[in-house]
């Protein structure tokens with residue numbers, strides 16, 4: 001069975017929840033053994049894959065879980081707004097650390113390495129390529145260029161204003177265009193994740209609402225403060 005057929009069976013099956021285990025940077029939880037524990041807990045609770053940032057975290061998670069791992073490296077570049085897996089060397093390092101799927105920024109922005117070259121590098125390692133996109137145009141380009149998975153990950157993050165709600169319309173548009181759509185970004189409740197499925201998502205990735213304890217506490221603190229005024 002090809003790797004993508006395996007992923008269709010393992011991840012894209014009905015109800016596929018992918019848990020992004022990316023603690024808030026410099027949080028007390030931002031440690032490889034804690035990230036690995038989060039990933040194992042997600043596996044035990046029924047997640048079908050995990051999304052992991054950074055080589056040390058990926059190595060620790062690879063030891064702990066049998067689930068498919070979506071690997072990324074985030075960098076803050078001075079000359080490009082692209083943050084997610086910008087370099088070919090990042091792809092090589094993620095492949096070596098045990099990623100099954102590698103996600104890259106799939107947006108049409110100034111970048112050190114072309115999307116086409118990063119996708120080719122992922123395929124050179126025999127792995128599945130996911131493109132984190134911001135709009136229909138990005139998604140269709142990345143699909144035509146060979147990305148097996150198209151994420152809505154960067155919708156709302158390429159301009160000043162980030163909406164509170166996820167981009168369900170983009171899920172619909174891309175799935176109707178024949179993409180395997182990973183709904184990702186602000187699916188902060190089970191109901192929103194279920195809506196992504198109803199809009200045609202192949203699977204849904206949830207991060208903050210499951211693994212960023214500080215954000216979740218803040219949501220509750222804000223709600224309680226508002227109720228008190």
Ligand SMILES: CC(=O)N[C@H](C=O)[C@@H](O)[C@H](O)[C@H](O)COP(=O)(O)O
Nearest residue numbers: 020153157184185186187206207208
């Ligand atoms: C925009 C960006 O850099 N997104 C990142 C991609 O890896 C992560 O910070 C998100 O947590 C992830 O996409 C999951 O989304 P949410 O945390 O909203 O469930």
